[in-house]
Amino acid sequence: MTPRERADQSLESSLERYLQDKGKGRGGDGGNYRRNVERELERFVEWAAGEHGRDDWTGITPDGVGREPTFDDIDERTFREYARHLAGDRGLKQNTVKTYYRYISAWCGWCVNEGYLEAHYAQRASAMAPLPDDDGRKPGDQQAWTSDQRHTLTRHVDEQAREAIETYTTLPEETAPIDKQRARYAALKAARDRALVFVLAYTAVRVGELLRDPDDPRRRGVRWEDIDLKDGRMDVYRKKQQWDAASLPDPTISPLQSYRKLLAPPTERWPVFPTFDQRTLAELVKETLAERGNRPDDIEAQRDGYARDLLLALDADMRPPSMTTDGGRSVLQRLSDDAEIDIDHPKHDYLAPHGGRRGMGEVLVRAFGYTVAARYLDNSEEMVRKRYSHIEAGELGDVAAEALDEIDGSRQ
Template identity: 35%
Template sequence: MQNNNSGPSTEGKPLETAKDEFVDERDGNYASNLEYVLGKWIDWTPDRVETLDDVKPITMRHYATYLKRRSKPDDGISESTARTYYNYVSALLTRSVEVGDLAENPAEKREAKKPLPTTTTNSGDQQFWKPEQRRAIIEHVDERARTAIDADGTGAFEEVRDRALVCVLAYTGVRGAEVLADSRVKRRNGLRWSDLDLENGILTVFGKSQNREETALPEQAVEPLRRLETLLDSPADGWPVFPSRHPPSLYAAIDDAGHDKPDGDPWGYVLETGIEPPSISTSGARTLLKRLSDEADVPGLDEDEYLTLHGARRGVGEKLYRERGAAAAQRTLRHADPQTTSEMYSHIEASKLAEDNTEVFDGE
């Protein structure tokens, strides 16, 4: 097996080896992202694709099609993320050409890249929670929780939990998958109470970088979380902050704990026995947001439209970008590359530039 510039290896370098060599040459978040994405790509490849020589343009075309299928609003990855994943694999193959392990990069063939989703959508066309929309849903979940507490006391769990969840989404800029369970990624099993520092306003999440990341927890989200914590009567540190009360999921947790199926309410049973319940999933949260958006009569939504998980994150960034600048938005959203923040809110810069240019020509 060769590893010089004399030509491609006749045996073909194993994909895992090529990946490890490439990642070792990088560092920081980029290296972590590469390792994660390239590992997922290798897992995706058919069994017959084991070495670099096995990767053909048709392999990459199928991968591009796979990424396009995954890039659906609020139900997968974004179009830009799909292209980023493809580009990571292409970068690996380019490096393989540079060191003599491949003759050419199959990912850069026109027929391979054609199925990739386009990313021509204007940044201002993507949904974000506007201030009036954020106020509408926050006021609704707050009133809903207060009414339930007055009527049911400690029985108002769901309403208090939903208020806390909406406030965390509305004010922190976290990704939905960072605080909710995602069945596709085992490590994403929901935010835990041990991840919260309510005294100092710090939230620790398992970030997109595949590392633990700290982010700000504003007071607007702290108080609803304190109320939820009180209602749960000091839950164990390992408990999810936003437990699911979905009966089948609760019965599965009870069974996994080695208990017989209870006759009564499974939620009451897990509270009584201390069995750890599952976290609400991202799909469950989407269903909840659809219902709450309708109940709150959120302004500015088209028929059948609702406030989305990622729209909450964009809304936080939008507010910070306008009032505190790009750096504040980047820090809160935890973008490794400032260019990502700039592209996300390019419509703001364009609007400000239009205002400046209007003033310049007003005197003519």
């Protein structure tokens, strides 16, 4: 089905495929996340059709059009109105409003990847403007992954990658080539996600140093030529505007090695974390094949032989761009939801990339002090002391408590 044909489909027609992708177990019909998402997506579809009970709301289809809403009817105003509906019409708490909107936003992103929509309208600032403001935290405060959150997320992506890789590598010999390709693609995606999570969780590298920033051509994303798995190091373009080496601690090595073996990049200049965006890869493949002298019919014939354009790009050495920083955040949002991680933070309802860095900072400061943590975080000791002042305050509180105990004990 072409993007044009998918745009003509009803919103409801996409739900089952999406829910299967998000569900757990055989057939993708299990899991708390799927159940929660399904409930809210059904409400969204009813709202889009004008069936949520408000007399002055007729839905998103043009006036006088007697049909179900289709993807052609959706733009950023749709999500702005739904955000306003969540925030004002249902009497929901602020965190619940954001959680429900996140469910719809994740579906919107999936629809972009699958060709139903042209853009991720739900993430645009104008769409999210009616959502409740963050409160209860100073502007400088940031999320930090706790040990439990880090363990839950890394364990989840490790299990997903192991399962996908085992499924691919144990396929019977008689498996159809296209099915083998689908299994390989699923394994690659799971292995890439695992490697990304482990690197963000344990290296304390900034997401802008690891992935591509569309607004800064110098930040083109880490390539395999920048990584030395034997010595446990990675060259990144630091915030201080220069290349520098970052450590790759032991927990990151195995996920990266396994992923590299599966990916088998044609050259060392391939990005470590290439985009998996369907639209971007389709444009890359078509443009590159055309530049190599292929006719349109030949291009489509070659693409038809592959389950995904990424696999054709690998075989034909068409180097894709790295995942963007926004793409990395979307991956972590999806994985946080899939892992059903409990997150209590007024600004982020998922494990954001900077939270991994800050979480490692907490560990390092507590274990080795501010000087060592500053070197690992590529920050000044003064800045680290300022950002982790709550640790020092807690330690001083313990010292004060001990002093009081000694004084009170001596008076008895």
